[in-house]
């Protein structure tokens with residue numbers, strides 16, 4: 626499929642839009658900047674940080690660093706305020722209110738449907754197959770793409786909240802079905818904790834593929850709000866038309882450059898390795914507790930597990946000062962809680978509290 630066929634699926638008024646042109650976009654660096662109505666003086670106590678100036682919309686140093694990290698050309702990368710912003714931009718660029726739809730496979734990350742509903746787009750649901758360990762139902766998704774022609778198809782892998790990864794064959798089948806119809810958005814928020822290569826390595830092969838990555842999880846920067854969309858350069862250019870002119874706060878960009886410097890990357894890789902081991906140890910320990918019905922296999926930094934009385938256990942943990950996510954309202958996840966992998970101490974306290982709670986409930 627050519628990228629033109631896919632671009633033709635974007636909203637016509639967005640394709641025709643003349644983007645807002647900010648002062649910083651129109652000028653390069655200069656000795657004296659009197660073009661953006663900024664304050665020439667820095668705020669008290671914050672001298673030397675340049676916070677009185679509007680930031681670079683897409684700072685080249687960070688774009689370069691992230692492009693290297695994800696193995697893509699810089700023109701294929703858009704940095705946003707978390708991958709949440711990319712989800713919102715894609716929805717607004719492709720979906721006409723009341724007309725278009727997006728396809729999701731629940732139980733999955735809530736933001737896909739929230740952004741769709743805010744935009745007035747329909748949400749098509751093709752549930753994961755609970756009998757097959759919440760595997761993607763690639764045949765049903767492909768059929769829905771052909772019949773209902775959604776604009777966006779979300780594949781979350783590893784999936785939140787179930788923790789499992791989609792098979793390569795399933796995503797390839799969905800990509801084939803989406804040719805000329807939909808952009809397939811593969812959300813890899815937890816990819817660092819999983820086995821196997823990123824779908825970013827296959828972008829050149831599939832113009833209808835987009836990949837979401839984030840610094841919020843494995844990179845420990847949830848508070849900086851930085852995430853990426855990796856896609857065809859034409860898609861990136863389209864979204865930049867509707868993006869806020871200065872989306873990336875300079876302290877966040879500075880923090881990311883530090884976290885992603887060579888030392889930071891070494892430390893992050895070691896922490897990811899440790900988190901994966903702690904996840905597996907936690908899964909094993911939970912699985913052996915009487916009253917835990919099952920622990921879903923996870924390739925992420927969290928575990929979904931099922932117990933006899935999830936609401937009561939949630940309350941029990943809350944009273945012990947430990948909050949986990951009650952995911953029982955997700956389709957197919959009745960009786961389930963989701964716990965993030967914490968520090969070894971936090972995990973041990975969590976396990977003790979679960980064991981004690983389940984003992985008390987059984988008595």
Ligand SMILES: *Cc1c(COP(=O)(O)O)cnc(C)c1O
Pocket residue numbers: 706707708709710734781785812814838839840841842847850851852
């Ligand atoms: C946490 C998470 C994200 C990250 O969102 P940010 O806006 O980048 O913080 C994206 N997708 C999924 C599935 C997540 O669980």
